[in-house]
Amino acid sequence: MIVLFGGEKGGSGKTTLATNISSLRVSKQPDTLLIDTDRQSTSSFWCSIREEKDVIPRISSIQKYEKAVRTEVRELNKKYQDVIIDAGGRDSPELRGSLLVCDKAIFPLRPSQFDLWTLGRLNVLVETAKEINEFLDAYVVVNMASPNPNVKEVMEMKELVKEFTQLNILETVIYERIVYRRAALNGMGVTEYIPEDIKAVQEVISLYEEIYGEIIK
Ligand SMILES: Nc1ncnc2c1ncn2[C@@H]1O[C@H](COP(=O)(O)OP(=O)(O)O)[C@@H](O)[C@H]1O
């Protein structure tokens, strides 16, 4: 399966979620490739820290840009059981190319108005991609939600996404937690990082289960 983490905004959590899901996926399916199509190369950098720090399992990664995303990713998916793409944060040839080849597109969005304004454009991008990639499924996942229980932003955001015909909302909500930054600095996902933040671990596992339709014990 080819899973894309994409979107039109920088800083919404594409790399954070792509790397966290990669580290979990590779522990179940060693034959997983992480493709970085963002010229900022953040997830490639994360992989190199992972290697330097000898974090296992290792994750194969590769960078692809422009047309190569569209033309080469399907070929790579013949060599690897699973492909995870981290696409850059704007409407780019890489994002459009990835949408044409992936099975699932995941758009992490912060519950901020600026992120929510991109929903309409994402809806159109998915609609256009589906003319060619008809089985594409696109999902929004709330990232960096406030852990303050008085903040009602998650409910509001979930309601808003329902208005967009091409976008589904994932049940899992990823909250703003310091462990996401700490784990990333060590080339890890939160499920690998010690001391464990159990809430973060549970939400990443829940995200994984929603994406792959598999239960992790
Ligand atoms: N759930 C979260 N909790 C805390 N920090 C987060 C979370 N998600 C992302 N971040 C931090 O926010 C910044 C932007 O996230 P990143 O994944 O790089 O976004 P993108 O790849 O979409 O540009 C990074 O510093 C990252 O560590």
Ligand SMILES: [Mg+2]
């Ligand atoms: Mg990124």
